[in-house]
Amino acid sequence: MSLNNLLPRLPIYPLPIHPSTPYPSTHPPLTHPPIHPLPIHPSTPYPSTHPPLTHPPIHKIGVQFMQWAILSGIEGNLAAYEAVLADIRRQRQPVTDLYILGDLVGLQGDSEAVVRRVREPQPGEPIPQVCTGWWEEQCFSLHGFRGLPDAPELVERHGLEAVKDLWEAVSRQTVRWLADLDFGFHELDCLLIHGSTVGYGDELTPETPPIQLCDRLIRADANTLFCGRSGLAFECWVEPGALRSTVTTLDQTTPPQEQGKSPRRVVGVGNVGRQGGQPSYVLYNPGTDQVRFKYVQHSSARGFGAARPKNKQG
Known part of the structure; x- marks a missing residue:
């Protein structure tokens, strides 16, 4: 006799197609954990048995990899600019963005060569983002592009001889290119500008009254204002206790508005090419909000090179 005939016959049930298909009462039902779709947004609530997913703030995604x-x-000092670029290439964390806050040109050195170098970065170098500076504005005045004619600010600061020198240092073709530069850059919560939103000649220093620094930051709607007019390297924090602002027009005066009380700062980025100085610039990490001042070893004797050729105006 076959052994199969001695075994008790057990009922055979087909497997259910779906977990909700009922089993006979002699079989315990299969249990499956509930399946919940992933939320589309971090704010979508999960069932109580599931911990919520955590996401980094959206504005920080990718920012930690940036370095400016x-x-x-x-000011025409090509050798000093090359020394700074060489120092930038040596940084352990690569520089992702390069900002030049004006004053490419000046009375010394070879301004035309500097402009060509800025316009033609080498492979692997970040493309410079350049805004207008005080010396560019003097060129616009001399060539009648904008501002007061005959560059009165230039004459007041450097004398009549400077008018002739600057005219010969920067060609009209280059001035046309300079005239298309931006006034400044608003990136994340930072303003990068030569002077301030008041004007290219607004010179902010560590001795500037705190209320004036605070005014410039509020005008810029920025937590950090990077500027280059003074040529100094500094970091000034402003921590207002209570501050209200109003706007008065010809028609009305708006009600006072409370301004934020969080600390803000003004950062002077130093200068690269002023004669007799050491090239300096700033590294900024938007992810950590850290500012580092860099000073480059450079022979000032090499900074301005041979006498520049006179440019043809065209």
């Missing part, structure tokens, strides 16, 4: 190099005041 911010400089100003090359």
Whole structure:
């Protein structure tokens, strides 16, 4: 006799197609954990048995990998600019953005060569983002692009001879290119500008009254203002206790508005090419909000090179 005939016959049930298909009462039902779709947004609530997913703030995604190099005041000093670029290439964390806050040109050195170098970065170098500086504005005045004619600010500061020197240092074709530069850059919660929103000649220093620094920051709607007009490297924090602002127009005066009380700062980015100085610039990490001042070893004797050729105006 077959052994199969001695075994008790057990009922055979097909497997259910779906977990909700009922089993006979002699079989305990299968249990499955509930299946919940992933939420589309971090704020979507989960069932109580599931812990919520955590996401980094959206504005920080990718920011931790950014590093800005911010400089100003090359003023025709090509050798000093090359020294700064070499120092930028040596950084352990690569520089992702390069900002030049005006004053590419000046009375010394070879302004035309500096402009060509800025316009033609080498492979692997970040593309410079350049805004207008004080020396560019003097060129616009001399060539009748904008501002007061005959560059009265230039004459007041450097004398009549400077008018002739600047005219010969920067060609009209280059001035046309300079005239298309931005006034400044608003990136994340930072303003990068030569002077301030008041004007290219607004010179902020560590001795500037705190209320004036606070005014410039509020006008810029920025937590950090990077500027280059003074040529100084500094970091000034402003911590207002209580501050209200009003706007008065010809028609009305708006009600007072409370301004934020969180600390803000003004950062002077130093200068690259002023004669007799050491090239300096700033490294800024938007992810950590850290500012580092960099000073480059450079022979000032090499900074301005041979006498520049006179440019043809065209």
